Amino acid sequence: MHLIYKCKQAQQMVSEGLDRELSFAERARLKLHLSICDSCTNFNTQMQTLRLAMRKLRSDSIDSKEQTK
Template identity: 65%
Template sequence: RFFYTCKQAHQMLSEGMDRQLSVAERAQLKLHLSMCRSCSNFSGQMRLLREAMKKMSKDGGAE
């Protein structure tokens, strides 16, 4: 199917943090995120989680 559901978009957002998504996967994800504010927010949440873990990994979090 051409359009991702939110469930598929969530999974692809997570997998995209651990592997290189294909051009088709990236295009479908981008299309879904452009139309779905909830998944777009979820994408922002995943980014914040990764940044928080990076900071925790470096110095244990906020001093």
């Protein structure tokens, strides 16, 4: 097994991290890749920003419709 993700794997992990909790090992390896790769760091930043925007949109629409959870 390779210790450092390739860019494709790193971006896959970033995407998956939006849908599920990554394991400690996955996060550690992703972080390691991001520390040496600018393009994936940019990708990660964009995805995190997008996720925050999506979450805000979602919570706004929930507030206006129903108050469950």
